Amino acid sequence: MNRNVxxxxxxxxxxxxxxxxxxxxxxxxxxxxxxxxxxxxxxHLKMRVNVNEATRLEVDQxxxxxxxxxxxxxxxVPNARRVNDTTFIASPxxxxxxxxxxxxxxxxxxxxxxxxxxxxxxxxLKPTAVTQLQHDTIDQAVExxxxxxxxxxxxEPIIVPEGEDRIVIxxxxxxxxxxxxxxxxxxxxxxxxxxxxxxxxxxQAATDAIPANLRDQVDVLxxxxxxxxxRITGTExxxxxxxxxVSGRDLKTARTQKGQTGGPVIEFTLTPEGGPKFGALTxxxxxxxxxxxxxxxxxxxxxxxxxxxxxxxxxxxNFTVQSATDLAxxxxxxxxxxxxxxxxxxxxxxxxGRDSIRQGVYASVAGFLLLIVAIxxxxxxxxxxxxxxxxxxxxxxxxxxxxxxxxxxLPGIAxxxxxxxxxxxxxxxxxxxxxxxxxxxxxxxxxxxQGFSRAFATIIDTHLTTIISALFLFQFGTGPIKGFxxxxxxxxxxxxxxxxxxxxxxxxIVYKSTDRGKxxxx
Amino acid sequence: MQIFKDPNYDxxxxxxxxxxxxxxxxxxxxxxxVTQGINLGVDFAGGANIILKFKDPVPLSxxxxxxxxxxxxxxxxxxxxxxxxxxxxxxxxxxxxxxxxDKLHTDMNPEGATKHxxxxxxSDKLAGLLMQIDPDARGTNPNAELHxxxxxxxxxxxxxxxxxxxxxxxxxxxxxxxxxxxRVLNEKTFxxxxxxxxxxxxxxxxxxxxxxxxxxxxLASSIAMGLYIWFRFDLAFGVAAIICIIHDVLIAMSxxxxxxxxxxxxxxxxxxxxxxxxxxxxxxxxxxxxxxxxKIKKSMSLGEHLxxxxxxxxxxxxxxxxxxxxxxxxxxxxxxxxxxGFSWILTIGVISGTYSTLLIVPAVAVxxxxxxxxxxxxxxxxxxxxxxxxxKRKAS
Numbered sequence: 001m002n003r004n005v006x007x008x009x010x011x012x013x014x015x016x017x018x019x020x021x022x023x024x025x026x027x028x029x030x031x032x033x034x035x036x037x038x039x040x041x042x043x044h045l046k047m048r049v050n051v052n053e054a055t056r057l058e059v060d061q062x063x064x065x066x067x068x069x070x071x072x073x074x075x076x077v078p079n080a081r082r083v084n085d086t087t088f089i090a091s092p093x094x095x096x097x098x099x100x101x102x103x104x105x106x107x108x109x110x111x112x113x114x115x116x117x118x119x120x121x122x123x124x125l126k127p128t129a130v131t132q133l134q135h136d137t138i139d140q141a142v143e144x145x146x147x148x149x150x151x152x153x154x155x156e157p158i159i160v161p162e163g164e165d166r167i168v169i170x171x172x173x174x175x176x177x178x179x180x181x182x183x184x185x186x187x188x189x190x191x192x193x194x195x196x197x198x199x200x201x202x203x204q205a206a207t208d209a210i211p212a213n214l215r216d217q218v219d220v221l222x223x224x225x226x227x228x229x230x231r232i233t234g235t236e237x238x239x240x241x242x243x244x245x246v247s248g249r250d251l252k253t254a255r256t257q258k259g260q261t262g263g264p265v266i267e268f269t270l271t272p273e274g275g276p277k278f279g280a281l282t283x284x285x286x287x288x289x290x291x292x293x294x295x296x297x298x299x300x301x302x303x304x305x306x307x308x309x310x311x312x313x314x315x316x317x318n319f320t321v322q323s324a325t326d327l328a329x330x331x332x333x334x335x336x337x338x339x340x341x342x343x344x345x346x347x348x349x350x351x352x353g354r355d356s357i358r359q360g361v362y363a364s365v366a367g368f369l370l371l372i373v374a375i376x377x378x379x380x381x382x383x384x385x386x387x388x389x390x391x392x393x394x395x396x397x398x399x400x401x402x403x404x405x406x407x408x409x410l411p412g413i414a415x416x417x418x419x420x421x422x423x424x425x426x427x428x429x430x431x432x433x434x435x436x437x438x439x440x441x442x443x444x445x446x447x448x449x450q451g452f453s454r455a456f457a458t459i460i461d462t463h464l465t466t467i468i469s470a471l472f473l474f475q476f477g478t479g480p481i482k483g484f485x486x487x488x489x490x491x492x493x494x495x496x497x498x499x500x501x502x503x504x505x506x507x508x509i510v511y512k513s514t515d516r517g518k519x520x521x522x
Numbered sequence: 523m524q525i526f527k528d529p530n531y532d533x534x535x536x537x538x539x540x541x542x543x544x545x546x547x548x549x550x551x552x553x554x555x556v557t558q559g560i561n562l563g564v565d566f567a568g569g570a571n572i573i574l575k576f577k578d579p580v581p582l583s584x585x586x587x588x589x590x591x592x593x594x595x596x597x598x599x600x601x602x603x604x605x606x607x608x609x610x611x612x613x614x615x616x617x618x619x620x621x622x623x624d625k626l627h628t629d630m631n632p633e634g635a636t637k638h639x640x641x642x643x644x645s646d647k648l649a650g651l652l653m654q655i656d657p658d659a660r661g662t663n664p665n666a667e668l669h670x671x672x673x674x675x676x677x678x679x680x681x682x683x684x685x686x687x688x689x690x691x692x693x694x695x696x697x698x699x700x701x702x703x704x705r706v707l708n709e710k711t712f713x714x715x716x717x718x719x720x721x722x723x724x725x726x727x728x729x730x731x732x733x734x735x736x737x738x739x740x741l742a743s744s745i746a747m748g749l750y751i752w753f754r755f756d757l758a759f760g761v762a763a764i765i766c767i768i769h770d771v772l773i774a775m776s777x778x779x780x781x782x783x784x785x786x787x788x789x790x791x792x793x794x795x796x797x798x799x800x801x802x803x804x805x806x807x808x809x810x811x812x813x814x815x816x817k818i819k820k821s822m823s824l825g826e827h828l829x830x831x832x833x834x835x836x837x838x839x840x841x842x843x844x845x846x847x848x849x850x851x852x853x854x855x856x857x858x859x860x861x862x863g864f865s866w867i868l869t870i871g872v873i874s875g876t877y878s879t880l881l882i883v884p885a886v887a888v889x890x891x892x893x894x895x896x897x898x899x900x901x902x903x904x905x906x907x908x909x910x911x912x913x914k915r916k917a918s
Contacts, residue, residue, distance in 0.1 A: 414857065429806070432841070
């Protein structure tokens, strides 16, 4: 046996060893090949971030600062109204020149483009500002979701922005989909706002109770109605100031505690900036009600007994242990900058995944055995060769999946079986060619030589065309389909290697150029 | 062993028969498409798919009255007690399937208001319940959470193994349970009517996008194939390859319609695979034609060349199709419900791919040679004379 052949054997054994090690489960790595959501169970979500809420908020803030600046500069307060999510019009009282307001705009509203219209000044959020805001909103949302998911202890989550306003979230192994979806979707915008007046049975009654001139400074929000022993009996409404002196952004941490009555409460600590703000708010408003607002619903409205100087407090509400834990988690992780809308949701329960694995394994084993029997029956001695090539193909395919962290899905398993079926093609092409050459009366050695070299171009062509279609598949597909494309691509690569290198080498060893008379078993 | 000993079939002769058969199948497919429409899956039509596994026989009539606009059918074998609920497209975006599953759960499990449903909830919620009750008196020990999480995971893993718990004994006999946890299971939990195996919602927007993407992917990959063949061989073969791909995709789609299979993302994956496979066979034939042209000195028509090459590669064509067919058979039998449609379409694609390579491709290549614009290619120079009389006979 010459040195060349020894080299090849060493290389092939090396490849075999490296990839076998990669796919053997160990204690530290019990699942060497990553399983897709359809096998492992889990949630796939495609969400739209309603970025228009962020621009609307920007417009609202701009209108506010226009009013405040007018007041500080002793100008008549203009009538500002929002036209759409990016536009508002500020109309000064009749007869007042607009110059002063234009100065305010150029000083304080740099991200708005101003034009004069018949009833005042129109402000439009500049396109660059809109884009920036959208980017920031998506980034913040991704970050907040990531922190929440991390806090939930989900391993290997995928959270990525997609397109202009979407986020794709994949959470493998999650088996409480409704809870996780709730935690992801809740905006969890926490606000501390002062209450005006008392609670009322309807929103209209709550509004009517506020003096007319103050109505545009309050929001009427729902609150749980409780009976004497704290059971929820319905919904009431309460007016709270629009002004938000302290919000979730000032929060440093939050965690659940057992309250005095036994029910869970949320204990929070404010940031070094938030603490003094909260201190000032509570000092100035002792004996008033402070509403704790979560996503535009008042969860409780305690009376401020005294100043709270240390930036620590407790939120009471109608919590269960679970809801309190979840809320604390969301508050710790930060709020979403805008609400989310579900565009696509796919949840696979763990049972179905387990079924799929079982079926996939059965199908693979059955398919593989059928192939082996067929090849051995048809090609006899050379068939052993093809089977060995096929086995190595499988090991390389799985090994590459493990090394590069490619995800195995159910269609991916189908892809593996299919690739094996197709990998036989390379062997068939070569073997049929060898048979033809033998029919023309060539020796075993010469037939092998010719067979391989003639089949080469064909095999490259057939593989390339399949690779082209697999690439389109990869480009098109999501999740499970991508898994299919991946196994197809890797399998095709492995098949070229095994057909030309491994199968060839085995022939070379068995039919050395020296023994001319040897019969070729094919 | 050998299937064919020196085959010498005249494939070109039978090409018109094949064209007629294919045309009939595709026409039947189009007829069904026009009269009954295509069974669009949730991926493209939007809406929701829900698969539930029931503890007892499926309360079909209750489900049908609860969900009047849903299509409800058995999923898998009858003794598995699984159903597939298909809900039509909603106007607005949102978590449709989740909402329906939650509503069904509340409706069918009145105990759920006070007790924890062991068949429906996952390990997180179960761990939450155990931590709240703390039956093993672990207190605020930091390991307490780990302890209960581990218990909850074991119980849910056993449920996944079984599909659903049919009696409490199955849950309480889970390995490693403490007496405290068993007490909680018996007192605070119950076995709900069903377990959710799978739920999918595709909103109107995503459904539309996926439709566009699927059509684009199939068209683009077909054209890419044609371009590759044109580049490697010549234009006539490229055109024949594209028509052959379209033929195979149409035949597969026709069978999809005959079998009333659902058109889903998986089916598109199968079609794209067919595109690759179908060209594979064609490439092998073309390669042989090219090689023969170099080797054989005497003048032969394109038809004769194709015939020779196809006969030379016939064993390979049949063997490869056979081996792919074998593994697809295994997929069809053992692969399970999720990829059944996918396996069917691939199987049909492989059969149709082999058939079209042998009979349709030569028909198209020969026809193209005859009707193409005057500028002759290398193949055309030797070919038209031999083919002309054949066509005249046909026409008269």
